[in-house]
Each structure stands twice: as C-alpha cells, then as structure tokens.
Amino acid sequence: MLGIVEIFIALVASFLILQFLKLQWMRSQLPPGPVPLPVIGNLWLLDFKLRRETLAKLTKIYGNIYTLWMGQTPVVILNGYKAVKEGIITHSQETSGRPLTPFYRDMMGEKGIFLTSGHTWKQQRRFGMMVIRSLGFGKNNLEYQIQTEAHHLLDIFANTKGKPFDPHTFIVHAIANIICVVVFGHRFSSEDESFSKLIKAIYFVIYFQATIWGRMYDAFPWLMHYFPGPHQEVFAFNAFMHSLVMNEVQNHEREKAGNPQDLIDFYLAQIEKTKDDPTSTFNKDNMVQTVVDLLLGGTETTSTTLLWALLYMVKYPGIQERVQREIEAALEPSHLISYEDRKKLPYTNAVIHETLRYSNITSVGVPRQCVRNTTLMGFHIKKGTLVLPNLHSVVYDAEHWETPWKFNPNHFLDLDGNFVNKEAFLPFSAGHRVCLGEQMARVELFIFFTNLLRAFTFQLPEGVKEINMEYILGAILQPHPYQLRAIPR
Numbered sequence: 240m241l242g243i244v245e246i247f248i249a250l251v252a253s254f255l256i257l258q259f260l261k262l263q264w265m266r267s268q269l270p271p272g273p274v275p276l277p278v279i280g281n282l283w284l285l286d287f288k289l290r291r292e293t294l295a296k297l298t299k300i301y302g303n304i305y306t307l308w309m310g311q312t313p314v315v316i317l318n319g320y321k322a323v324k325e326g327i328i329t330h331s332q333e334t335s336g337r338p339l340t341p342f343y344r345d346m347m348g349e350k351g352i353f354l355t356s357g358h359t360w361k362q363q364r365r366f367g368m369m370v371i372r373s374l375g376f377g378k379n380n381l382e383y384q385i386q387t388e389a390h391h392l393l394d395i396f397a398n399t400k401g402k403p404f405d406p407h408t409f410i411v412h413a414i415a416n417i418i419c420v421v422v423f424g425h426r427f428s429s430e431d432e433s434f435s436k437l438i439k440a441i442y443f444v445i446y447f448q449a450t451i452w453g454r455m456y457d458a459f460p461w462l463m464h465y466f467p468g469p470h471q472e473v474f475a476f477n478a479f480m481h482s483l484v485m486n487e488v489q490n491h492e493r494e495k496a497g498n499p500q501d502l503i504d505f506y507l508a509q510i511e512k513t514k515d516d517p518t519s520t521f522n523k524d525n526m527v528q529t530v531v532d533l534l535l536g537g538t539e540t541t542s543t544t545l546l547w548a549l550l551y552m553v554k555y556p557g558i559q560e561r562v563q564r565e566i567e568a569a570l571e572p573s574h575l576i577s578y579e580d581r582k583k584l585p586y587t588n589a590v591i592h593e594t595l596r597y598s599n600i601t602s603v604g605v606p607r608q609c610v611r612n613t614t615l616m617g618f619h620i621k622k623g624t625l626v627l628p629n630l631h632s633v634v635y636d637a638e639h640w641e642t643p644w645k646f647n648p649n650h651f652l653d654l655d656g657n658f659v660n661k662e663a664f665l666p667f668s669a670g671h672r673v674c675l676g677e678q679m680a681r682v683e684l685f686i687f688f689t690n691l692l693r694a695f696t697f698q699l700p701e702g703v704k705e706i707n708m709e710y711i712l713g714a715i716l717q718p719h720p721y722q723l724r725a726i727p728r
Contacts, residue, residue, distance in 0.1 A: 262308070269313055270618045272306035273297065279458070280308025287454045288712060291603050291631040294318065298632065304616040310458040314606065314625045315615070318632040320639055320663040322616055327607065327628050330615065331670030335360075336608030338625050341460035342453055342470070346444075346477050351528030352675060353536060356610065359520045363529055366521070367675055370505045374421060382578060384420045385683050388413050389576075389690045396695060396725040403700035403722040406549060407542075411438055414542040415534070417683060422530045423487050424501035433483060440476035441538050446713040447473045477531075484530045488523065502530065533676070539715050540600060541680050547598035548591070548688055550718050551646055552697050554706050558648065559697065562587050563728070566693045576689050578682045584689065585658035589651035591684050595666040596634045597646045600716045604630035607672060630665055639663035695725040 258277035266275070273281050285293055285307070294316060297305060303322040306313050317326045326334055336356040343354055352363045374381045392413045396406075415438055416426040427434035447453045447470065456463040456470050463470060491503045499505045506526045513519035552559040569583040570576065581588045607626045614620065635643040639661060640650055653659050667674035674680070691697075699706065700722055710716035 262311075266306070266313075268621070269306040269624075270304045270315055270616075271301050272308075272316075273301075275308035275313075278310065280310045280312070282308075282310060282454065282458070287451050288449070289603060290712065291599075291629070294603060294629050295632065304618060312625060314627050315618075315620060317615065317626065317628045320633045320636045320665075323628040323630065323633050323665070324669075326615055326626055327668060327670040327672065330613050331672075333611050333613035334607040334609055334626050335671040336610040337672070338606050338608040340448070340457045342448060342456045345460065345464065346474060347528060347531070350525050351532040353532040356608065358518070359525070362520045363525060364675060366506075366509060367502075367529060367533070370502050371421070371676070371679060373499075373505070374501070381417075381421065381679065382682055382686070385417055385686050386575060386577070388417050388426070389687050391416075392687065393690060393694050396691070397727060399725055401724050401726050403724055405720060405722050406725075407546060407720065410545050411538065411542045413687070414545070414683065415441070415538045417679075418534055418537040420501070421537075421679075422484075422502045422533055424491075424504070436476075436479060437483060437534070438538070440480050441535055443473050443476045444480070445535060445539050445715060449713045480531050480534065481527055484527045485523075487530075488526065502533070536674075537676050537679070540676075541683050543600050543715050543717050544595060544598060544680075544684060545687055546718055547600070548594045548684075549691070549697055549723060550706065550708070550721060551590075551594060551597070552692070553699055553723055554708065555646060556698075558590060558646075559692065562590055562692050563696070566689060570693070572693075576686055576693070578685055580689070581658075581685050585652065585656060586648065587689055587692070588658050588685070589648040591688055592651045592660075592664065593646060593648045595684075596640075596650065596664060598710075598716070599631050599634050599666060601666070602631060602712075602714075602716050604628050604668060605672075628668070630668065633663050633665050636663055691725075694728060696728055698724045698726060700724060 262275050262277065262280075266272070273284055275281050276283065295318075297307075297316070298318045303318045304315065306315055308314070317323045337354055337360065339349060339354055347354055349355055349359065352360065352367055355363060371381070392409060395409050412429050412434075415434075419434075420426055427437075429435075448457075450469075452469050488503055488507070491507060499508055503526070506521070506529070509521045510523070510526070513521050552562075565584055565586045570580060574580075604627065607628065609620055609622050609624045609626060611622050612620070615626070620626065634640070637643050640663065641647070642650075650661065651658055651664075667677040667680070703722075707719045707721070709719060711719060
C-alpha cells in the first residue's frame with residue numbers, strides 16, 4: 240500500500256508532466272524559443288534577470304522574433320529595428336495594451352496612465368499631454384522652470400569649489416523638482432523630509448521590479464503577499480507617495496485657484512467638468528495615480544541620463560572640450576540658454592543624442608500587450624499575448640549605426656557637421672505608447688547639459704585613473720556611484 244509521501248510524489252510528478260505537455264502545446268502557437276520548464280518557464284535560463292546581453296545571445300539562435308517564458312507567461316521578444324518597428328509602429332494600435340504584472344497590480348491597480356490600457360489609458364494620456372502642452376506657455380512656462388532649476392544646480396556645483404563630489408543626489412533633486420512644479424505647482428527644499436522620502440520612494444518602486452524579489456513576487460504573488468521582505472517596504476513607500484499626493488490635492492481644493500497652474504489644478508477642473516459624463520474616467524483615484532506615474536517616469540530617467548552624460552565627458556575629455564568650444568563660439572557668456580539654441584549647437588546636440596543611445600537606460604524597454612490578433616514578422620500573435628520590443632537591439636543595431644558599441648557623436652552628424660536624426664533612434668519608444676514626457680525630457684537634457692558644460696570642466700579626482708563604465712541592473716540602468724570635480728571655467 241502506498242504511503243502518503245509516495246502519493247504526494249506521484250501527484251507532484253503528474254502535475255509537472257501535465258504542465259510540461261501543456262507548455263509544449265502552447266509553444267506550438269507561438270514563435271520559437273528555448274524550451275520552458277514547468278512553473279519557472281525560462282527564468283532559470285535568464286538567471287531570473289532580464290539582461291539585454293542574454294536577449295542578444297538568444298537572437299543568434301532563434302532570430303529576431305522568439306518567445307521567452309516568464310514562469311507560466313509567454314513573452315514574444317522583438318529584436319532589431321525592423322522587428323521592433325513592425326511591432327510598435329506598423330502595428331502600434333494592435334500592441335498598445337499594457338500588461339499588469341502581479342506586483343504592479345497589487346501596488347497600483349489599473350489606474351493612471353502608465354499601467355492602464357483601452358479607454359482609461361486613452362483618456363488619461365490625452366489629458367496628460369494637453370496639460371504638459373498648456374504648461375509650456377506663459378511667463379512661468381515649463382522651459383523657464385527648467386532654466387531656473389538648472390541654475391540652482393550650477394550654484395550647488397560651484398559651491399564644491401573644484402573638490403571631488405558625487406553628483407547623484409544633486410541631479411536627482413533638480414530633475415524631481417521640475418516634475419513637482421508640473422504636478423504640484425511648487426518645488427521642494429532639499430532639506431524637506433517629505434521630499435527626501437519621496438526621492439527614496441521613487442527609487443525603490445522603480446528598481447524593485449528588476450530584483451530577484453520582484454521576479455519572485457510576480458511568479459508567486461499569492462505566497463509573497465503574506466511573507467515579510469523588501470517587497471513590503473516597497474508597498475509602504477508606495478503608500479507614502481499616494482498619501483503625499485492626496486495631501487497636495489486637498490491643499491489645492493482648499494485654495495481653489497482661478498487659473499490652473501499645475502496638473503492637479505487642471506485635473507480637479509476636469510473632474511468637475513466631466514462629472515455627468517458616464518464615460519469619464521476622471522476621478523481622484525486616477526488623478527493620484529497619474530501624478531505618481533509622472534513622478535516615477537520623469538525623475539529617474541532624465542537624472543540617470545545626465546549622470547551618464549557627465550561620466551562620458553570625464554571618460555572622453557576630447558569630446559567635452561569640443562562641446563565647450565562650440566558653446567563658446569555660438570553663445571554669449573550671459574546668454575540664457577534655451578531649447579531653441581540646439582539649432583546653433585549641432586555637435587552638442589549630437590553628444591546628448593549619443594548619450595541617450597549609448598547609455599540606453601531603459602535597457603530592453605517596457606512590455607506591451609496585444610489588444611487584438613495581429614501578425615508580426617510572419618507569426619500569428621493572438622490577442623492578450625505579451626510583446627517585448629527590445630529597444631536595446633534597436634539603438635545598437637549594426638545595420639543602422641556605424642559603430643554601435645562605441646560612444647560616437649558622429650552618429651548624429653552629416654559630413655558637413657550638421658545635426659541629423661536617425662530612424663533607429665528610439666530611446667523614448669514609438670507609436671501609441673511613446674513616452675509621454677519625451678519632449679520635456681529633451682528640453683531638460685539640453686538645458687542642463689549645455690549649462691553645465693559652459694560653466695565647468697569635469698574631471699576625475701586627482702589620483703583616480705579607472706572609470707567604471709558598467710551599469711547597475713534595474714528597471715533603469717544606472718552608472719555605478721562615482722565622484723568627479725567640477726572645475727569652473
């Protein structure tokens with residue numbers, strides 16, 4: 240007679256065999272890829288991390304479209320400009336959905352802009368774009384706010400008096416304050432405890448998903464939800480962000496500004512305007528999450544790109560010097576740098592674009608979900624399937640970049656030294672899901688970078704010879720902490 244242990248082993252073995260057979264049947268409906276194992280899929284092959292190097296190796300085996308299994312969930316990977324363009328531009332509407340992982344579902348739900356799809360996403364995104372455009376005009380327009388924050392940063396760098404310092408916190412605070420002005424209508428002091436906690440919360444929420452704890456949560460949410468661990472700390476930080484935003488909303492409601500000055504003003508007016516519309520998705524839950532989305536999306540991305548830019552200037556002093564010569568020749572020392580000045584500074588503009596390409600801080604990009612059946616690269620892809628456009632494979636595509644693995648501003652210059660854009664330059668993605676804050680990020684990067692290079696020459700601390708150019712793996716690829724000297728010019 241079989242014992243309990245033998246019965247249990249037999250049941251587990253039967254379950255695994257059935258799962259394996261089910262996976263093999265499902266594989267036949269998808270583009271080819273490595274064989275998935277029951278429960279964990281291909282996570283073992285990925286070392287539980289979605290590294291762009293691993294995706295590149297698999298491309299050599301399976302081609303520019305293949306399937307990876309994240310646990311029990313298949314994800315169709317698109318590689319190279321041709322495949323990614325077909326997925327997010329040619330079939331932009333069909334792949335406009337946003338999959339909601341268990342971690343983000345439990346933390347944020349289907350609210351706001353970034354993690355919604357369909358009607359809610361369309362309404363919230365269209366409104367967000369309208370607000371950003373509206374804030375671009377007037378005496379205290381968005382570009383003026385960026386210029387003001389850039390000069391705050393110049394003062395901070397000048398106070399280091401040429402001594403070694405870590406620029407990370409100063410840059411993050413500067414960029415975060417621009418987003419705060421957009422959504423709240425005011426900036427924070429660097430000494431403000433709520434602001435410091437907000438910065439920390441943004442960091443934890445963004446980077447948790449890419450950790451092994453994040454992968455484990457997505458694989459076993461029903462189990463992880465009840466276990467202690469860093470995921471519980473992330474949920475607490477998320478609750479703090481929502482509480483901070485709601486306090487700002489309540490302050491706006493008490494003040495009742497006549498002319499909208501920020502996103503919350505505009506949103507409160509929109510809630511009132513659409514209160515009798517049964518199709519409206521404008522409510523306080525979506526408002527709070529939209530503000531959180533903008534704080535998350537607009538802080539780490541731009542600040543991390545600026546950190547890479549300064550690191551490249553230290554690494555390549557000849558490029559730094561050429562940028563400075565161009566700025567000196569084109570702009571008066573007292574000239575207030577504006578985004579329009581990029582037309583006078585083709586080489587500087589090329590360096591900024593090459594920084595975006597070469598650092599590629601979003602790594603492989605953000606998954607999409609098919610909202611209807613479609614065909615990609617000859618494969619039939621069913622509605623509901625997850626698709627991952629590997630943006631790294633686009634900005635490093637050897638068919639479109641002369642020296643993809645080298646930091647080379649000439650990628651964006653013609654033979655006469657004029658700036659030229661490239662169709663394979665997609666750091667902000669493209670199509671229906673193109674980054675909402677792309678234009679604001681472009682203005683921020685140009686104004687901050689140009690001001691910094693006009694005011695300072697950046698060098699390594701004395702005695703330091705080696706520069707760590709490797710990235711820290713996360714949802715956004717950060718450089719390792721470094722110190723530099725800002726030598727006044």
